[in-house]
Amino acid sequence: MSLPRHRLIAIGVALLLIAVVAVVWVLLSRDAEGDAGRLETAVAMAPEDTARFGWTDWSGLREELEAELSASSSTADVARFLDAGFEADLTSTSALGASAPILQERYGFSPATVDWELFAQGESGAVVLIGVSDSVDLDEVEDAIAEIGYQQPTGTDGVWVGGPDLLATLGTVSQELAYLTIDHDRRVLAASDEAATLESWRDGQRGADLDDGLVEGEVGLIDRPH
Numbered sequence: 001m002s003l004p005r006h007r008l009i010a011i012g013v014a015l016l017l018i019a020v021v022a023v024v025w026v027l028l029s030r031d032a033e034g035d036a037g038r039l040e041t042a043v044a045m046a047p048e049d050t051a052r053f054g055w056t057d058w059s060g061l062r063e064e065l066e067a068e069l070s071a072s073s074s075t076a077d078v079a080r081f082l083d084a085g086f087e088a089d090l091t092s093t094s095a096l097g098a099s100a101p102i103l104q105e106r107y108g109f110s111p112a113t114v115d116w117e118l119f120a121q122g123e124s125g126a127v128v129l130i131g132v133s134d135s136v137d138l139d140e141v142e143d144a145i146a147e148i149g150y151q152q153p154t155g156t157d158g159v160w161v162g163g164p165d166l167l168a169t170l171g172t173v174s175q176e177l178a179y180l181t182i183d184h185d186r187r188v189l190a191a192s193d194e195a196a197t198l199e200s201w202r203d204g205q206r207g208a209d210l211d212d213g214l215v216e217g218e219v220g221l222i223d224r225p226h
Contacts, residue, residue, distance in 0.1 A: 054093025069112035125197030
């Protein structure tokens with residue numbers, strides 16, 4: 001499948017070369033009215049020490065591939081969608097791709113239903129930020145991960161503890177999903193393979209004003225997470 005250049009930019013997985021400053025991302029992510037776009041919002045939520053970003057526009061990819069998916073879609077349909085995205089080279093930086101069937105079946109969200117994904121990697125660790133569309137019920141997501149076996153946090157905005165031992169019982173699930181936290185107000189789900197990394201990110205987001213501007217630093221290509 002050959003996609004127009006402007007659609008590749010809109011969907012883009014990793015658009016910029018190393019040493020291109022973050023401000024360029026603003027130019028690619030503002031809407032027609034000049035308001036902050038999804039990409040700028042996602043980058044602003046990333047940890048301050050993030051050096052490399054991987055962006056996947058799942059809603060744009062579903063639209064481009066004409067994939068009519070929902071929470072009730074079969075895992076086979078989701079797998080076909082991921083295969084098409086992979087063949088178009090538009091999912092290579094996603095941390096969710098290999099986990100998509102299990103996410104769809106058991107977690108209450110997946111690339112079939114989420115809006116976007118940002119993989120942020122820095123000295124303090126890696127965090128996956130997932131923008132959740134209105135079609136996803138976050139309370140149902142919490143019920144689902146509790147049923148899977150994640151330990152529920154004491155607070156509403158705490159970290160759900162899964163860990164590598166739990167993930168090993170589920171099948172093919174990325175280690176980046178070992179620990180989860182949900183920001184209901186911003187409709188963002190964050191995940192990491194390290195509890196401390198996720199707790200640090202969540203503490204930094206409490207009361208954060210996303211209108212303060214972009215994270216300072218460089219952005220660039222990253223390898224596909226495994």
